[in-house]
Amino acid sequence: MQVIFRTSYDQDIDHLVDRGEKYRILAAIALALIAPLLVGSYLLSELAIFLVYILAGLGLMVLTGFSGQVSFGHAAFLGIGAYAHSIFLGYGIPFVVSLPMAGLLSGAIGAALGRAVSRMHGFYLAIATLAFAIVVETVIGEWEQVTGGHMGMQVPALSVFGLELGESWQQYYLILAVVIFFIWGVANLMRSPTGRAMVAVRDSEASARSLGLDTARTKILAFFISALITGVAGGLLAHLLFYLAPESFGVQDSLRLLLMIIVGGLGTITGAVFGAVFVTVLPNIIGVLKQILPDTVANAPGLEQLLFGAIIAGFIIFEPEGLYGRWRKLRLFFETYPYYKKSTFVRQKRYLKTERFR
Known part of the structure; x- marks a missing residue:
């Protein structure tokens, strides 16, 4: 059994204290980097979808896993991010601007939802988020002038700085870079006072409130960050689906x-x-x-x-x-x-x- 001797307070907030865990993560990153050399275009597309689901799961993890707020309608933020990103691209906004804008729009809607349900817990919170998902799916289906309604919407081609990324390996590396960036960001978030406040609210809201934490603000912030990450995942997923329909985010x-x-x-x-x-x-x-x-x-x-x-x-x-x-x-x-x-x-x-x- 490995024994870790701490010699500084900084070790308490290290990302990876265990040496074996560092090696395993480095090996996983190395394998992800060389994956296009090992598999064909079909499996590479499946790996890209797998990475997008990691990002979407990470977004929900911030809300449910780290702050303890159950959501039965998180796919709605995937849909908001996917449609917003596609609409922004259709208006000629570059990818590097459109994707963050889609994430911020999704995050803003998530913050509004978080403000509305900040006093709900358990079953009531789950039903509220489920109702939100149904409303979003209905709005997307009925707003034909913008989203194309139930007929669907064509996703514009993926282009970064004028370079069209039509190959599977190009899209894969782009998605991999975004996923690694957000994993690093969430890891840092959980070491910060904000992340520790989320965990405190998850473990015992009454205890967190007694310590002076603004629990309502923490919940709303968790909704914002979670929806932002999931919205970015939706924007990336749109390029892998090529065609969007409301039923894809039910x-x-x-x-x-x-x-x-x-x-x-x-x-x-x-x-x-x-x-x-x-x-x-x-x-x-x-x-x-x-x-x-x-x-x-x-x-x-x-x-x-x-x-x-x-x-x-x-x-x-x-x-x-x-x-x-x-x-x-x-x-x-x-x-x-x-x-x-x-x-x-x-x-x-x-x-x-x-x-x-x-």
Whole structure:
């Protein structure tokens, strides 16, 4: 087992204290950089979509994983970012300006939503965000003059500083750079007073308020940052979809994002990555199940939503810390073997008495 001796206070806010974790992340970045040399254009497009889902999951992680506010309608911000970015490009605004503008517009709408629901918790907050997603999908479908309505909208070609990025590897490297930038930004955010305030509100809002934190402001800021990141992810996703329709950003996509962070591991950046891997592989697993199950069950409407709900419930009950939590326990098992404690690897039940005062 590796023992870390701290010699300065700066080590308390280091991104990666464990040397092995640094090597694993460097290896992952190196593998991502050489991926275009190893796979074809189709798999590279799938990897680009995988990166976009990492970014969208990271946005939801800021809201739900770090500040404790559940959202059942986060795909709405994906849609806002995708449509806003495409509309801005259609008016001739350059990509490097259009994408941040789409993110800021999405963030502003997220902040307005956060202001409206800042006093809601639990079930009521989930229903409010779900209603918001339905409203956004309806507005996109009915606003034909701007969004094209249910007929859809063509996404303009991706061009940066006059250079058209039509190849899969060019788009992949652009998306990879944006994803790495936002992962670095969120990692720094969680080391800052703002990030620590979000975690305090998540763990116990009553305790955070008693310490003098403005909990309403913290929640609104979490909504803004979360929606901004998700809106940027939507803008990048638009170029991979080529054609936008309101149905591409429905409730099922919101459920997929929620499934991603719960399965990956709430409250961790790595959890968003693990969750994106799971969500990317899940359609193939569902396809295999449909071949095994009887036709009456396999072709039944709502099968995917049922599986999503069952997986979320299963992880909440049996592994609340998600895949990343299980990975940490497995790593600890090998580091401490044969002196490990069996109780370390069972499901943990944690709660705060202060929660009853909400």
